[in-house]
Structure formats: C-alpha cells, structure tokens
Amino acid sequence: MKIKKNKFLFKMILCTISIAVFITGCSSVNGIDKIALTYVKAPLNVPSIVQKDKGLFQKEFEKDKIEVEFSTITSGPQQTQALAAGEIDFLNAVGGTSVILAAANGVDLKVISTYSRAAKAFMIITNSEQIKSPKDLKGKKIGGPKGTILHQLLMTSLDKNGLNSDDVEFISMNIPDALSALSNNQIDAALLAGPAALKAIKGRAKVVTTGENLIDGTIVVAASDKIIKEHPEIVEKFLKVQKNSIEYIENNLEESFNITSQETGLSKEDVKQMYNWYDFNPEIKDSDIDGLKKTQEFLLQSGMLEKKIDIDNIIMK
Structure with missing residues (x-):
C-alpha cells in the first residue's frame, strides 16, 4: 500500500511539473522568449533614446514574458550581417543603402517602417x-x-x-x-x-x-523575413511601440530633449535645434519608396551594386 501511495504521489508531482511547464511555455508568444533589436542613438535618434530610457519595448513585451535585448551595433553592414546570422531580429534605424545591398546579396529582410527623414x-x-x-x-x-x-x-x-x-x-x-x-x-x-x-x-x-532638395535622407526599420512570416504579432507589437514612442515625444518634448541631452552629451539647445531637422513619422510613404529607388540608382552608378533588385519586394505589405 505504501509503494502504491508513493507511485501515486510521484505521478501527481510529475503532472504538477508538466502543467507548470505548459503554463510557463504558453506565457510567451508562440515560443518566442526573447527579441533582439539594435540601439543606434547617433546622429540624433530621439525615438530610440526615449524608447530605451522609458523601457517602452520592455513594457510592451513583458506582458508575454518576452525579454528585449539591445545591441549597440551601429554600422549598417554589420547590422545586416547580424540580422542574416539570426543574432538580431529588428534593425531599429538602418540606412537604405545597407538594406538594399543586403537584399541584393540574398539577406531575407523587409523594411517594416520608416525611422526618419532628415535631408x-x-x-x-x-x-x-x-x-x-x-x-x-x-x-x-x-x-x-x-x-x-x-x-x-x-x-x-x-x-x-x-x-x-x-x-x-x-x-x-x-x-x-x-x-x-x-x-x-x-x-x-x-x-x-x-x-x-x-x-x-x-x-x-x-x-x-x-541634402535638402537633393536627397531624401531616409533611415528605415527592417526586420528578418523569418520573424515577419512566423511571428507577425511580434512585428505588430514592435510597430505599436514605435508609433507610441513618437506620440510620447510629441506630447513630452521638453522631457524628451532632456533625456536625449543626457544620453548624447549634447546641450539641450543643440538637441532642440537639430530635432527640427528630422521627421520621425514611421509611415512608409510613396516618397520613401521613391527615395530608396534613387538610392539604388546611386549604388549602381557608383559600382557598389551590380544587379538591380525590385525595391517594392523589400517593403513589408
């Protein structure tokens, strides 16, 4: 009788552990427990600075027990290489040149939003x-x-x-x-x-x-095709944070200038002056796509790109 009781108790413990593991596993979104994104604060990426300072990505993703990891890779080519290697999920501020060159070299990525325009x-x-x-x-x-x-x-x-x-x-x-x-x-x-x-x-x-009237000066946000296809809900949450952070900045300009000043070592007056050079609207406009096409022509003419790609195909629909 004692052996039977012990077996029953052992089975109950196993069941309890299994249930606990199942519940914990379901707390993340489809098995995702961590996302990695780049943190590029220069030349004056106010949204990224405010997002990190206020923990906006962490607050959004902690609801699903997803850890947010920041990478300080700032070089465009190094960013796209890290994304290709699966080390980074989101390039949160990357130049159009880097995205086009990466796509032309077989990196599966998509532009999911505009980061800034700053001609x-x-x-x-x-x-x-x-x-x-x-x-x-x-x-x-x-x-x-x-x-x-x-x-x-x-x-x-x-x-x-x-x-x-x-x-x-x-x-x-x-x-x-x-x-x-x-x-x-x-x-x-x-x-x-x-x-x-x-x-x-x-x-x-x-x-x-x-660059006014000469170039668009467009910086974009890109993500791996894998996360876009397999976890569209993660991409949706990312874009939600991006949009909300822009609204936060607009509603708290002085605080945002102070945060940026402290993070960059620039004076608040300099931050204010340069902020007027930037448009952080995340919507991908037709003019942004046209700007990427002009960038591709520049890369072709300068010999840095050998084969033209379809720019529309690297824009997330």
Missing part, C-alpha cells in the same frame, strides 16, 4: 573660402563615409553641377575622422551629419550644401 541633417562642409557651392568642389579632397546617404549627397550634388566622381578626390573615412581631418586642413571638405555637422558649423566652418 537637412546631412551636409557637405568646408573651411575653404574658395568653396562656395558644390561646383567649387572640382579638384578638391573630400572625406566621408563611402556607400552612405552622405556619399549619395556628394554624388548627387556633383551631378547637379555638371561634375562627377572623377572631378574630385574622395577619401573614405567615418564621420569623426572626417571632422578631424577638416579641422586639421587635411581635406578641403567633409561629409558630416547631425552633431558632427553642428560642431563644425560652431567652429566657423561653412555649409556648402545640405
């Missing part, structure tokens, strides 16, 4: 009194990040002034290095954006041109 935030800047417009860049040394929106700005501005890449000496370097090289007169002009551009201007450098 005014991208600039060609000089210390030279001889350079007053893009046509004066002929024969000059220009430093900046290759294959980016800034590079596209340079090529577009040259084209609009009857010049091409052979008319200038372009030196590939990141934004901080370009700012340093300009300050030390090692280059004639620099391709700068956001805080770096503002710092140069405060140092009495001159703006040759901004």
